[in-house]
Amino acid sequence: MTTAQILIGFGLIILLAVGSQVLASRLRIPALIVLLPAGFTAGALTGDVNPQHLLGASFQPLVSLSVAVILYRPAAHSSRPSYSSLLACCSFPFRLPLPRSQSGT
Numbered sequence: 091m092t093t094a095q096i097l098i099g100f101g102l103i104i105l106l107a108v109g110s111q112v113l114a115s116r117l118r119i120p121a122l123i124v125l126l127p128a129g130f131t132a133g134a135l136t137g138d139v140n141p142q143h144l145l146g147a148s149f150q151p152l153v154s155l156s157v158a159v160i161l162y163r164p165a166a167h168s169s170r171p172s173y174s175s176l177l178a179c180c181s182f183p184f185r186l187p188l189p190r191s192q193s194g195t
Contacts, residue, residue, distance in 0.1 A: 099138040
């Protein structure tokens with residue numbers, strides 16, 4: 091592939107991604123619902139949007155990294171139960187009293 095073809099391919103990908111995100115936010119639907127059909131359509135209609143040709147050998151590692159990020163992000167932002175109150179309750183009998191400073195000395 092020539093440099094011009096690579097730049098056109100990346101430009102189309104960025105344009106479709108940003109356009110799909112904006113459209114999804116205006117329609118108040120998940121972005122994936124717009125991104126998937128846009129990507130399938132662009133891949134079927136043009137030869138410029140082919141990630142295997144654009145990225146070459148780094149395509150497979152980037153896909154694996156992207157999947158890891160997609161799977162990790164929701165887990166990192168999930169609402170997990172807070173155990174701080176449980177730990178405070180269980181450690182109460184084992185707390186050492188802290189000396190209080192006396193005013194004026």
